[in-house]
Amino acid sequence: MRSQAPVLAPLFRSEAQALLLSELLLPGEELSMTELAERVGLPYPTVHREVARLLDAGLLVDRRVGRTRLVKGNDQSPLLAPTREILLTVTGPVVLLREALEEVDGIERAFLFGSFAARAKGEPGPPPNDIDLMVIGTPDALAVYRVCREVSDSVGRIVNPTIMSPEEAEEQTGFLEEVRASPVIKIYGGGPDGPAADPGTAEGS
Numbered sequence: 001m002r003s004q005a006p007v008l009a010p011l012f013r014s015e016a017q018a019l020l021l022s023e024l025l026l027p028g029e030e031l032s033m034t035e036l037a038e039r040v041g042l043p044y045p046t047v048h049r050e051v052a053r054l055l056d057a058g059l060l061v062d063r064r065v066g067r068t069r070l071v072k073g074n075d076q077s078p079l080l081a082p083t084r085e086i087l088l089t090v091t092g093p094v095v096l097l098r099e100a101l102e103e104v105d106g107i108e109r110a111f112l113f114g115s116f117a118a119r120a121k122g123e124p125g126p127p128p129n130d131i132d133l134m135v136i137g138t139p140d141a142l143a144v145y146r147v148c149r150e151v152s153d154s155v156g157r158i159v160n161p162t163i164m165s166p167e168e169a170e171e172q173t174g175f176l177e178e179v180r181a182s183p184v185i186k187i188y189g190g191g192p193d194g195p196a197a198d199p200g201t202a203e204g205s
Helices: 015-025 033-040 045-056 080-090 092-101 114-120 141-155 172-182
Strands: 060-065 068-073 106-112 130-137 157-165 184-189
Touching: 015 033, 015 045, 015 068, 015 080, 015 157, 033 092, 045 060, 080 141, 092 106, 092 130, 092 141, 092 184, 106 114, 106 172, 114 130, 114 172, 130 141, 141 157
Parallel strands: 130 157
Antiparallel strands: 060 068, 106 130, 106 184
């Protein structure tokens, strides 16, 4: 059964397609099929099907090194630049924040919540104006704010960080209860209740 197009990115046929393109086009990396499947959290057969469609469309190119198949964006495709611009807005926050926050010491968990996460997880509603980021740990707050400013400039939406210590994140406040009950997107280390509670990325096919 064909999955529905993602609410944030209705121009893409599925969430799987948007995720794969984000991992390949935004950092501009060349990845093996296995690496790509691990990064997007999708089964290998799903990745294989989506990559085959994108190769047929000319948006990706592949090559073999021994028995390893490597794929990347096709620099000769006129669709590459506009596709990348769309991805920066709709899925770029996840990829860019993950890459940048890995360089900030003291972060135990980081995830998106609020309207952006809800739309990305398929909940209907108005387009999000900004992006809510929760950071749990003991990082340098200025480093987190700097990352958020840089990503905001890249994706065209303001990233609003909330920084909490692990102890504060365990409190039973109305705000935290609402966050725990709402869709989230893992960025680093897990969701609001820790790694085991994070729902991961839904499969598309």
